[in-house]
Amino acid sequence: MKMGTDAETLPAQPEVHVPEYLEHSAWPVLIALATGVALTGLFFLFKHLVLLAGILMMLSFGAVLVGFLYSETKNWASAVGKSLPRLPRDTVLGPFPVDISLTIQIIILTELLLFGGAFGMYFAIRLQFPFWPPAGAPILDDFIARIQTLILISSSVLVEWAVWQLKRGRQRAFKAGIVGTTILGSLFPILQFGFEWPHLIFNNILTPASGFFGATFFLLTGIHGAHVVAGVIAYVYTDIRAFMGQYSPKNHGFVEATSTYWHFVHIIWLVLFALMWQGSRLLG
Amino acid sequence: MAGESTLRLKLEDFGTFVIFTAIYAAGTLGLPKIPLLAYQIKIGEMPSAFVAIFGMPAVFGLTLGQFIANLGVEASPIASLSPLFSFIGLLIIYYARKFSTLAGCIAYVIITSLWLTFLLPISSSIPMTEAGYSAFIDQFIAVIIGYCAYVLVSRTMLPKAQAASN
Numbered sequence: 001m002k003m004g005t006d007a008e009t010l011p012a013q014p015e016v017h018v019p020e021y022l023e024h025s026a027w028p029v030l031i032a033l034a035t036g037v038a039l040t041g042l043f044f045l046f047k048h049l050v051l052l053a054g055i056l057m058m059l060s061f062g063a064v065l066v067g068f069l070y071s072e073t074k075n076w077a078s079a080v081g082k083s084l085p086r087l088p089r090d091t092v093l094g095p096f097p098v099d100i101s102l103t104i105q106i107i108i109l110t111e112l113l114l115f116g117g118a119f120g121m122y123f124a125i126r127l128q129f130p131f132w133p134p135a136g137a138p139i140l141d142d143f144i145a146r147i148q149t150l151i152l153i154s155s156s157v158l159v160e161w162a163v164w165q166l167k168r169g170r171q172r173a174f175k176a177g178i179v180g181t182t183i184l185g186s187l188f189p190i191l192q193f194g195f196e197w198p199h200l201i202f203n204n205i206l207t208p209a210s211g212f213f214g215a216t217f218f219l220l221t222g223i224h225g226a227h228v229v230a231g232v233i234a235y236v237y238t239d240i241r242a243f244m245g246q247y248s249p250k251n252h253g254f255v256e257a258t259s260t261y262w263h264f265v266h267i268i269w270l271v272l273f274a275l276m277w278q279g280s281r282l283l284g
Numbered sequence: 285m286a287g288e289s290t291l292r293l294k295l296e297d298f299g300t301f302v303i304f305t306a307i308y309a310a311g312t313l314g315l316p317k318i319p320l321l322a323y324q325i326k327i328g329e330m331p332s333a334f335v336a337i338f339g340m341p342a343v344f345g346l347t348l349g350q351f352i353a354n355l356g357v358e359a360s361p362i363a364s365l366s367p368l369f370s371f372i373g374l375l376i377i378y379y380a381r382k383f384s385t386l387a388g389c390i391a392y393v394i395i396t397s398l399w400l401t402f403l404l405p406i407s408s409s410i411p412m413t414e415a416g417y418s419a420f421i422d423q424f425i426a427v428i429i430g431y432c433a434y435v436l437v438s439r440t441m442l443p444k445a446q447a448a449s450n
Binding site for chain 2: 142146149150152153156157159160165254259260263264266267270271273274275277278
């Protein structure tokens with residue numbers, strides 16, 4: 001049997017046009033290097049080593065970011081223009097830019113590495129103490145944390161329900177679910193950065209400077225809070241696209257990717273809740 | 285839904301997995317135990333029977349939930365083995381669902397309460413007889429409450445959901 005070439009045996013694939021400016025871009029490397037320089041600068045500043053060098057390093061990071069944004073914004077109008085117009089019913093979008101499930105798996109893997117490192121640091125510090133939280137650390141009131149947990153559970157259930165409705169073509173229920181998830185999600189950082197942190201810091205209950213417990217508490221909850229904010233931004237974008245009719249029973253990869261990220265953020269919160277609030281009550 | 289017997293999890297199962305993790309962990313850490321006569325009913329144990337509907341994501345979710353809940357309580361290192369025994373019990377519920385979910389639930393109660401009968405005297409110096417009696421009754425009530433909810437859901441809501449899927 002004659003073996004055909006790929007071109008003969010495979011069905012014709014639609015030609016994918018990759019914009020010129022995305023090919024061989026130096027920005028990812030530059031931003032990565034600038035981030036390293038900025039972190040070194042932060043180290044210099046916090047350790048009061050060479051203040052001028054620290055400031056210059058931070059400024060160089062800012063300059064790279066400004067340069068990146070300046071070069072990118074000129075492409076945003078066309079990118080958004082192509083991405084957001086109302087599509088005809090049952091339009092199936094192609095994979096953008098690659099299979100979204102692979103993309104989200106890579107994102108979750110990198111997040112796992114980040115939080116794995118952060119929790120590794122937490123346990124490494126914790127093991128240095130005969131008991132934890134260390135003497136003098138406060139017993140944290142978990143009232144707000146319980147509300148935040150309830151918010152995340154409700155939002156996870158709601159977004160699963162919304163995706164379920166979308167797969168069955170019920171657009172109104174899907175939109176209601178996804179908007180509800182966004183509202184619930186946005187309550188989380190409001191409670192954290194608007195109530196809990198100011199309450200702890202301004203009443204001198206716990207600050208980043210109050211020993212290892214305070215430092216790890218604000219670092220871990222801060223990293224997590226930043227991820228929640230990113231999740232809320234992703235949901236706002238998902239909402240906009242939902243109301244433009246861009247999702248259908250056949251095209252829901254982005255919604256599922258966003259919800260997967262959200263669930264991951266949720267599971268990290270459960271670990272934080274167990275370690276930071278419930279763990280801090282053991283002395284009580 | 286747990287239609288096929290497979291250990292392979294897909295990305296779309298992640299939501300179910302996390303929701304069950306949250307129900308166990310938050311139900312144990314964030315909510316108090318329900319007092320019923322002389323017994324303390326742990327809310328986190330109630331959804332065990334739902335493994336028969338939601339399948340392996342629920343098995344892994346409840347197991348991870350127990351692991352996370354154990355992070356937040358002062359427990360002896362040997363208590364960290366508890367999720368392993370729960371996992372075995374939940375697997376039995378999952379594989380027994382085609383014959384009898386109730387039998388699976390009772391097996392789960394027996395396995396977990398036997399483990400607690402061994403564990404509680406070590407971790408909190410409770411006499412073994414008392415620990416065994418208390419553990420069995422606590423687990424039994426919690427799981428049976430969940431089983432009743434499971435029967436209600438599987439006879440009322442599940443047929444509607446399956447009809448909507450078809």
